[in-house]
Amino acid sequence: MKRPIKVLIAKAGLDGHERGALVVAMGLRDAGMEVVYTGIRNTPEQIVQAAIQEDVNAIGLSSLSGGHMAQFTRVMELLKKEKIKGVLVFAGGIIPDADVKKLKKLGIREIFGPGSSIASIAEFLKKNVRSK
Amino acid sequence: MTERREEPGKFPFARGIHATMYRGKLWTMRQYAGFGTATETNKRYKYLLSQGQTGLSMAFDLPTQIGYDSDDKMALGEVGRVGVAISSLADMEQVFHGIPLDKVSTSMTINATASILLALYLAVADKQGVPWSKVSGTVQNDILKEYIARGTYIFPPAPSLRLIADIVEFCAKEVPGWNTISVGGYHMREAGCTAAQEIAFTLADGIAYVQTCVERGLDVDSFAPRIAFFFNCHSNFLEEIAKFRAARRLWAHIMRDRFGAKNERSMMLRFHTQTAGSTLTAQQPDNNVVRTTIEALAAVLGGTQSLHTNARDEAIALPTEESALLALRTQQIIAYESGVTAEPDPLGGSYYIESLTDQLEQQARGYLNKIDNVGGMLKAIEGGYVYKEIYRAAYEHQKAVEKKEKIIVGVNEFVSEKKLSLKTQKIDPKSEPRRRRELAALRQKRNATKVEKCVGTLERATRSSENLMPIIIDCVRNYVTVGEICKVLRATFGEYRPTHSI
Numbered sequence: 154m155k156r157p158i159k160v161l162i163a164k165a166g167l168d169g170h171e172r173g174a175l176v177v178a179m180g181l182r183d184a185g186m187e188v189v190y191t192g193i194r195n196t197p198e199q200i201v202q203a204a205i206q207e208d209v210n211a212i213g214l215s216s217l218s219g220g221h222m223a224q225f226t227r228v229m230e231l232l233k234k235e236k237i238k239g240v241l242v243f244a245g246g247i248i249p250d251a252d253v254k255k256l257k258k259l260g261i262r263e264i265f266g267p268g269s270s271i272a273s274i275a276e277f278l279k280k281n282v283r284s285k
Numbered sequence: 286m287t288e289r290r291e292e293p294g295k296f297p298f299a300r301g302i303h304a305t306m307y308r309g310k311l312w313t314m315r316q317y318a319g320f321g322t323a324t325e326t327n328k329r330y331k332y333l334l335s336q337g338q339t340g341l342s343m344a345f346d347l348p349t350q351i352g353y354d355s356d357d358k359m360a361l362g363e364v365g366r367v368g369v370a371i372s373s374l375a376d377m378e379q380v381f382h383g384i385p386l387d388k389v390s391t392s393m394t395i396n397a398t399a400s401i402l403l404a405l406y407l408a409v410a411d412k413q414g415v416p417w418s419k420v421s422g423t424v425q426n427d428i429l430k431e432y433i434a435r436g437t438y439i440f441p442p443a444p445s446l447r448l449i450a451d452i453v454e455f456c457a458k459e460v461p462g463w464n465t466i467s468v469g470g471y472h473m474r475e476a477g478c479t480a481a482q483e484i485a486f487t488l489a490d491g492i493a494y495v496q497t498c499v500e501r502g503l504d505v506d507s508f509a510p511r512i513a514f515f516f517n518c519h520s521n522f523l524e525e526i527a528k529f530r531a532a533r534r535l536w537a538h539i540m541r542d543r544f545g546a547k548n549e550r551s552m553m554l555r556f557h558t559q560t561a562g563s564t565l566t567a568q569q570p571d572n573n574v575v576r577t578t579i580e581a582l583a584a585v586l587g588g589t590q591s592l593h594t595n596a597r598d599e600a601i602a603l604p605t606e607e608s609a610l611l612a613l614r615t616q617q618i619i620a621y622e623s624g625v626t627a628e629p630d631p632l633g634g635s636y637y638i639e640s641l642t643d644q645l646e647q648q649a650r651g652y653l654n655k656i657d658n659v660g661g662m663l664k665a666i667e668g669g670y671v672y673k674e675i676y677r678a679a680y681e682h683q684k685a686v687e688k689k690e691k692i693i694v695g696v697n698e699f700v701s702e703k704k705l706s707l708k709t710q711k712i713d714p715k716s717e718p719r720r721r722r723e724l725a726a727l728r729q730k731r732n733a734t735k736v737e738k739c740v741g742t743l744e745r746a747t748r749s750s751e752n753l754m755p756i757i758i759d760c761v762r763n764y765v766t767v768g769e770i771c772k773v774l775r776a777t778f779g780e781y782r783p784t785h786s787i
Contacts, residue, residue: 167347167363169436172476172563175676176683192783193436196359218347219603219712223362249602249709267567267600268696270687 158282159187161209163200165225168218169193173245173267177213180271186278197227201235210282211241213274214261221248222255229259239283245269293629297537299530299642301588302553306629307620313591314616315392315557319344319369320603321712322720323379326369330384332606338613341391342593343380344368345402350437352398352771355720364717367603368394372720373727373766377405378412387415391422392467392557392591397439399426400448401767404758407460411762423464423513423557426452429490429662430469432781433671434476439771442663444778446497448753453498453508455754465508466494467515467557473671474517475563477679480528481645483517485652486671488536489662495544496661505544509551518584519561520576526632527641529556529587535646535653558584559593565600569695573597578615585619586632592616602709669784724766731764739763740773747777 162178164171171193182188189207191200204212214225225244232240244256245265253264262281265274291297294304303309316338319326330341345368348360354372355364364370371377386409395402403424410420428445431438438445449466456463470487478486491512498508516532518525536554540546560580565573574597581594594612596604604612620626632638656665665671685691692698739760746756760770 166361167351167353167359167437169347169431169434171436172676172679176477176680179676179680180683196361218363219366220347220362222714227361247601267565268693270697271683272687 157185157187158211158278159189159207159209160211160213160278161189161191161200161204161207162213162215163191163195163203164193165195165197165200165214165216165228166218166220166223167194168216168220170217170246171215173217174213174215177215177245177271177274181275181278184271184275186275197224197231200228201231201237204232204240205235205237209240211243211278214242214244215246216244216248217246219247221246222252225256225261226259229261241278241282243274243277291534291633293633296541296549296552297534298553299534300630300633302533302555302590304629306588307585307626308629311620311626312585312589313340313390314338314613314620315340315342315591315593316609316613317342317344317394317559317593318609320367320710321365321369322716323369323371323376327380327382327384329606329609330380333609333613334384334389336610336613337617340591341384341389343391343393343395345393345395346370347437349402349767350395350398352401352439352767352775354724354766354768355717356724357768360717362717364720365712370720371402371405372724372768373764374405374408374761375727375764377409381409381413385415386410386413387419392425392464393423394425396425396428396431396435396437397445398767398771399424400452400754400757401761401770403452403463404754404761407758408762417460418462420460421462423467424452425467425469425515427466427469427490427494427515429493429666430472430486432666432783433473433486434675435472438781440774440778441781442667444774445781446493449494450497450501450503451752451754453494453511454501454503455752456511457503457508463511464513465511467513468494469515471515471517471559473675474519475561476675477563477682478675479678480519480521480524481648482652482674482678484528484532484535484645484649485656486662486675487514487516488532488539488649489653489656489665491536492539492543493662495540499544505540505546506548506551509540509544509546510548510553513590514554514556516556516558516589517561518558518580518587518589520564520580522579522583523638524641524645525580525583526587527638527645529558529584529589530630530633530638530642531646531649532556533588534642535649555590557591557593558587558589560584560595562595562599565595565597566693566696567600569701570597570601572695573600574611574615577612578619581615582619582623582625585625588630598709603712605708605710607708727764727766735763736765739765740769743770744773744777747774
């Protein structure tokens with residue numbers, strides 16, 4: 154049997170808005186995926202460590218406090234530094250259009266803003282995650 | 286429906302805390318604002334005041350709320366983002382430059398570091414020559430909901446409650462015009478709970494605070510009139526109006542029957558309202574003006590004492606000056622043009638509103654009983670009960686939206702392809718490094734001997750039961766920073782780490 158997709162849902166920085174992250178975590182679990190949720194207040198270092206330890210296929214980053222450029226950029230740098238390949242990174246939260254383009258350039262595959270459905274996120278992951 | 290004759294201004298105040306309500310005095314229009322540096326925030330405050338806003342509401346950035354200076358490595362990317370960055374008295378002086386503190390009332394959304402920010406405010410009053418007896422405002426100072434929904438806790442519950450009681454006790458003596466706790470349901474509602482849960486969880490937090498202060502030996506009527514509340518106003522118009530009425534009725538009974546309050550002011554539930562950020566959509570953002578108008582009207586018909594109306598662009602970024610002004614104008618139109626201020630509780634007596642009020646009261650009582658049965662709110666929070674209830678409700682809401690059982694205009698129905706782009710408020714990315722340089726200079730310039738002495742006194746006091754407020758005021762006067770004070774408190778009190786998972 155194929156292993157289910159394993160996803161780390163991570164809250165970066167000091168932001169405490171976790172409704173979106175939790176709802177996505179619960180939704181992806183109900184869609185048959187294995188989900189690990191970090192809880193709030195994680196440094197980029199902690200997020201990357203958790204991704205390595207849990208051996209996930211995908212990382213979903215959430216931020217609603219405006220710290221996403223600094224924090225997500227650092228996560229992507231660390232993933233590169235640790236030579237982690239094949240882990241899909243996606244994001245959600247309050248992220249202005251201008252930053253979406255920049256984040257995609259950094260290698261974040263998709264940004265799911267407010268109003269996104271869990272169904273669309275699950276479908277995106279099923280289509281794009283490389284199974285290990 | 287029970288047969289009762291309730292009147293505005295009379296116990297149990299379901300119909301409003303004043304007999305005349307807005308005929309006597311309009312609500313305070315208080316727009317939550319603050320971003321970037323102290324200088325930028327000062328400019329926005331002066332602008333809002335010049336446009337007819339009647340009170341200030343201070344938003345702090347997350348490092349300030351969680352006790353890190355702008356130059357701390359934990360502050361990476363967060364400096365000046367969701368509010369203004371305040372690390373020392375120098376920043377606070379700049380925010381209120383040219384704003385006399387005896388002429389405005391200021392509400393501060395601050396919890397774990399409330400005692401420090403209040404100390405900074407009082408130190409600014411001193412510098413302006415304004416006596417503390419003439420200073421008025423509010424600190425949110427409501428840590429319990431932070432463990433449940435908002436997440437800006439630092440210390441474990443017990444020392445956090447001590448800090449809260451220190452503020453209550455200190456202000457009762459020294460700053461009589463200060464509202465010492467604003468018990469908030471807003472964030473739990475934003476996190477996904479229902480209207481009945483919002484009432485119950487908020488009042489349960491309120492009960493825990495009153496209990497803490499009573500256990501310290503304070504007379505309930507000496508501090509309870511200074512406790513205020515902060516509710517959300519969601520999009521279900523009639524339910525929200527009934528919610529405010531039910532909450533007032535319940536609180537009046539709790540204060541009289543459970544705590545034996547004698548002063549009617551202790552029984553009056555006074556509250557600030559903010560329209561619901563979570564009902565705003567990034568799609569078709571102009572629709573948000575309409576949503577906010579409906580929500581604001583419900584808050585007014587529900588008898589709010591002060592109001593924040595959200596700006597249309599808040600699902601996308603912080604509001605621009607233009608959209609912040611439109612949000613304020615929305616309130617002004619309700620206040621001056623709509624005519625709803627003519628009569629207190631104009632919907633009282635409507636069959637539907639009265640029965641909805643009774644229903645919500647009963648449902649909220651049910652939750653309050655459950656919480657009492659597990660040993661009170663602190664236990665209910667620590668056991669994860671409240672957290673799970675809220676996120677279960679949030680998930681149910683999301684599923685209903687995805688199945689189109691709930692319609693959100695522009696999101697799952699009446700979707701338009703045309704993308705409207707809004708101009709958004711930007712935070713200067715250079716301000717974070719600039720703040721680091723400024724703080725380094727401040728640490729050089731201040732009197733190191735005095736700083737060391739204050740910090741030493743604070744360190745010793747944290748291990749006694751002494752009231753920390755006067756000591757913290759001494760620290761901030763000598764330019765000890767928010768981060769440095771919190772470092773001392775963290776060392777003695779420890780840090781809270783949540784244990785519940787999904």
